[in-house]
Amino acid sequence: MPDPILQTVDLGKTYGARRRFWQKPANVPPALADATLELRQGEILGVVGESGSGKTTLARCIALLERPDTGRVLFEGEDLTKLPEAALRRRRRYIQTVFQDPYSSLNPRQRIGDTLAEVMLVHGLASRGEQRDRVAALLEQVGLPATAAANFPSAFSGGQRQRICIARALAAEPKVLIADEPVSSLDVSVQAQIVNLLLDLKERLGLSVIFIGHDLQLINFIAPRVIVMLGGRIVETLPEGSSLADAKHDYTRALLQAVPTLEKLDAAYRLSQQQNMA
Ligand SMILES: Nc1ncnc2c1ncn2[C@@H]1O[C@H](COP(=O)(O)OP(=O)(O)OP(=O)(O)O)[C@@H](O)[C@H]1O
Numbered sequence: 001m002p003d004p005i006l007q008t009v010d011l012g013k014t015y016g017a018r019r020r021f022w023q024k025p026a027n028v029p030p031a032l033a034d035a036t037l038e039l040r041q042g043e044i045l046g047v048v049g050e051s052g053s054g055k056t057t058l059a060r061c062i063a064l065l066e067r068p069d070t071g072r073v074l075f076e077g078e079d080l081t082k083l084p085e086a087a088l089r090r091r092r093r094y095i096q097t098v099f100q101d102p103y104s105s106l107n108p109r110q111r112i113g114d115t116l117a118e119v120m121l122v123h124g125l126a127s128r129g130e131q132r133d134r135v136a137a138l139l140e141q142v143g144l145p146a147t148a149a150a151n152f153p154s155a156f157s158g159g160q161r162q163r164i165c166i167a168r169a170l171a172a173e174p175k176v177l178i179a180d181e182p183v184s185s186l187d188v189s190v191q192a193q194i195v196n197l198l199l200d201l202k203e204r205l206g207l208s209v210i211f212i213g214h215d216l217q218l219i220n221f222i223a224p225r226v227i228v229m230l231g232g233r234i235v236e237t238l239p240e241g242s243s244l245a246d247a248k249h250d251y252t253r254a255l256l257q258a259v260p261t262l263e264k265l266d267a268a269y270r271l272s273q274q275q276n277m278a
Pocket residue numbers: 015016030031049050051052053054055056057058214
């Protein structure tokens with residue numbers, strides 16, 4: 001079994017809990033509590049849970065976009081939560097995120113080429129001379145023409161913008177990609193294309209992926225191993241090779257009652273393939 005590239009140990013986060021020592025503790029439930037998981041090299045790990053179950057908080061804490069209150073994030077064995085800001089900045093590029101809403105994720109006043117080049121510049125990954133070619137290669141990797149670099153986000157559809165967000169994440173040359181509900185805001189016909197793009201990139205680039213969603217059937221289709229979250233906690237891990245029928249937790253079974261979208265997704269993918277060939 002491959003070694004874990006990333007582990008979290010007892011990760012916890014409570015929003016709005018900061019207080020002066022003389023103030024009474026606010027009665028805020030944790031957004032994330034005792035989250036312990038491991039992501040193996042080259043694996044896709046699924047995370048599923050209803051709205052408010054702590055999935056995004058988990059993603060943000062793992063990528064250290066948010067400092068967790070408790071626990072550790074070990075990347076290649078090194079505890080990132082202990083690193084000072086300067087050292088963390090050098091490691092940050094290895095764990096990249098793609099979020100749900102590609103509309104708010106991109107700067108409307110920045111051309112796509114500049115958005116991608118900025119990431120390379122920040123992480124010292126390409127000289128000015130190399131940037132143009134690298135931007136074109138990144139766009140090509142996500143299925144967009146090199147000419148897209150000259151345009152602003154408003155020129156693109158939701159699915160194309162999500163491709164740009166994926167290209168921006170790849171610009172940092174990450175080892176771990178966290179996709180937090182990357183298709184939830186997209187049309188069903190586009191969802192399948194983005195899911196397939198992510199699966200293809202994972203294979204081609206050897207990425208390790210955490211794929212977050214609220215549809216257990218879809219997540220189980222994408223990820224061999226799935227973590228189920230409820231109220232900020234991991235309540236069940238469905239191991240590789242297990243069937244959804246093996247789910248032990250009542251909540252996991254309740255998630256299975258949710259309207260299945262997998263068939264819809266499959267049908268939409270076939271349709272988009274037919275349209276591409278027509
Ligand atoms: N910045 C914040 N400030 C205060 N509370 C927050 C903040 N972000 C999240 N929360 C709260 O933390 C809890 C977990 O939210 P989180 O966004 O992690 O859940 P989620 O499972 O990703 O939900 P969704 O699927 O709706 O995005 C929720 O109760 C939410 O209201």
